[in-house]
Amino acid sequence: MTARRLALARSGSLIAASPRARFLATAASTSIFPSSDQPTHPALVKPGGPIPGPLSIEASKEIGGFQEDRAHAFVADYARSKGNFIVDADGNVMLDMFAQIASIALGYNHPDLVSLAHSPEFVMAATNRPAIGSFPPAQWASWINDGGIGDEWVKPRGLNQVFTAMCGSCANENAYKAVFMAYRARERGEGVAFTDEEMTSCMKNQEPGSPDLSILSFEKGFHGRLFGSLSTTRSKAVHKVDIPSFDWPAVPWPNIKYPLAEHARENAEAEAATLARVEETIVAWRQKAPVAGLVVEPIASEGGDQHASPSFFRALRELTHKLGVFMIVDEVQTGVGATGRLWAHEAWDLERPADIVTFSKKMQAAGFYHNIETRPSVPYRNYNTWMGDPIRALQARQILRTVRASNLLENVRDVGSHVYSNLESLFAGSAMSNLRGENQGTFIAWDLPSTKGRDDFLVKMRRDHGVHLGGCGDSTVRLRPMLVFEKKHADIFLQAVSEVLKNMK
């Protein structure tokens, strides 16, 4: 963009705060985002005008010359974005409650991450990318353990190993590989070597070396888009059509009614039916492609924020254990604080830990936690050139340190219940239904009557009020603010919702 245009783009007009606004914070308060220049409100160049605006569209078009641009919502100016506010190429300042598909923890240009990026250690790590599995940096253990992804405060309870990878899909796929190897190792018996037949047949992609084993997942689950992970993803047909897939099983998500507390008995029945179905499926597939692992999200996010009760997950853990199936908890979207817990599955209070917990997104680093049982028998079996990215491990460490130092989990819990209870009141008698996410921090969602209704709602929130939200499932709005989202930001959001609702009536 030219300098003239950037200057032009800077003249955004503040959305006027109505004196009668119910939810607008009235006093400037200290912020947990430690920078004075975080905007206080959305500011649109022309409220009600189109987003993307002309400069966004022009920049998208240029990108469209060499790369898919039809999924662009708008083109962003990250240098000007700050904290909870994203600025687009036209200069619109929006409250960002989608946060790069739930992948920003601390807000834009957080001073701690900016400082980190200037540190000699970060510059060195960025400039010299090692093959970590063979030539790790001398600081690797410290980057992981001293407040980082391997810190005692961070590791899911009961898991003491961490495999580092590049993204959420890779995290899940490498976890599946670990599970298949461990499953076969258990069948084979301790210390038993591969047979010649296994070694020969695997080179032809044939049994017994390439065994017909499977991963069981849930309908509406999303676990990534590479060939193994996509075979377990069941959220939307557009992700899957035309792509060859492993013939792996899935069972329907329990037919849950919201709010959970009001439908405890029916939900328990639905969950029991699902558990029975899981058991049947695992038993039946022993004759076909034995289920080595079961993968599940604590909240099926991409598939429309589908919840279930802690007792369901506890029973699932016991069932998988009883049937000799490894349990993989996919915390790519739910992990790192958004539910008010570092890991969403902490809410289940498992007696027996899951076998594997995968992560990515807000962690910036990706990978999975596990135990020694799922470390392969010999080296180079679960291996690749990079084995993760040291600078993302350094960022993860800083993010986790800041989460802890600034009590961001507590903030998420407080703000989450503020949002939830206010939405509950606002939605009474409205077209909004199935509000969910009580006691799940800011991981809150609800449904509209149709896909079109949901999409219209998202457009109005953004275009008229400068609040940027995301959808999921068929007709769901999902809240995915950052961990530095405060009550004052929640009030901006709630005010905007109330105004959009008013105009919907």
Added chain:
Amino acid sequence: MTARRLALARSGSLIAASPRARFLATAASTSIFPSSDQPTHPALVKPGGPIPGPLSIEASKEIGGFQEDRAHAFVADYARSKGNFIVDADGNVMLDMFAQIASIALGYNHPDLVSLAHSPEFVMAATNRPAIGSFPPAQWASWINDGGIGDEWVKPRGLNQVFTAMCGSCANENAYKAVFMAYRARERGEGVAFTDEEMTSCMKNQEPGSPDLSILSFEKGFHGRLFGSLSTTRSKAVHKVDIPSFDWPAVPWPNIKYPLAEHARENAEAEAATLARVEETIVAWRQKAPVAGLVVEPIASEGGDQHASPSFFRALRELTHKLGVFMIVDEVQTGVGATGRLWAHEAWDLERPADIVTFSKKMQAAGFYHNIETRPSVPYRNYNTWMGDPIRALQARQILRTVRASNLLENVRDVGSHVYSNLESLFAGSAMSNLRGENQGTFIAWDLPSTKGRDDFLVKMRRDHGVHLGGCGDSTVRLRPMLVFEKKHADIFLQAVSEVLKNMK
């Protein structure tokens, strides 16, 4: 590591240059690595002593507490590594001709990359990782096109689209997905929508929505380790055993004899036989799982540096086109200059460009080049949260600019022929055989009589001479120096080879 130990580690002793050394550069020359503190020679703490040394072993052990450490060669001190020289945790200074499994282009701590890492643009990009497919940075087109991976000088001839991803495996898998979608789009006919049956069946991983299509690869090929890419990888059983695989076909690599020029006629026959086999396989699999794409490396690297003639690849291109199969050239290891060309497949002089060229490693950024035919019909089909990494795109741009400004391709060609011709003389009458890589820059390899012989050779080069090399295949030594590897470095390497050879006799 403690400060005391680091200080201890700094006292490496220079390997004495013998006055009779045949290959040692005698005069200090200006370097294409623009920094005065690149070491001039390897320096081992105790020549002949073990590598990994005690501090490396200690650091490995610490990592081993939470992560696989059995594939560690040594733990490295990247802050002290410079140019072509890697320094390990014990202070051993080694000439690095493996370069993080062929993934470092410009040497350690190259001033251009250090400057880049300090730039406000890099800091901003590192701190704010966007979901590029939906909220791209305003600078994205410029980062790609202005000297970057989408620059006219960079894009493989005939391809004008670039898909950005996270690593080599992802690059290949996303390329396979693009191929499957384009193949089905061609079958379906232009503008024809998905059927309800396709949309429903794909959610169950069943035909017709999840079609039984395949990717054809070559035995000894390596294309990554995720579930789709691993199904096309055929280099080593240890990569594949116990992992479920798609039943996809492979054909043997042509039975090539080296040097290529001396066996032109026999090789042409072997290549013709392979081409016939490729055609037979594609035709036969139409009844089983039609071949939508063929993937091939210009030099099958992990599988032992298997070469073939340009005419073979030209014929392969014409054959795949004739049979309606998309041709995917995997340049993850061969790309970005190591063969003396930016892309190894330039040597083929194709009349009709390949459909897809994948990249990663030395580019630091990963992805694939293609044309609009392989852009999916609707958005979100080949999509994920991050869609690549902006800071790796910025590094790729700097690497490519430096390659061009410093004439590194010419350097690689010059040094490569120097190395090749000297090895030819050195190996006459020795146990070294099948020297290959003439006119392939520094992408040179040869065989030893056994795996053990090869491994012993690698140990001697490292432990006695401070030259760090890699192996591939069963008994192959592969040279993978950086693009800043100069004749003076080649002479250190050649001198070391000649001494190891002497002691082998």
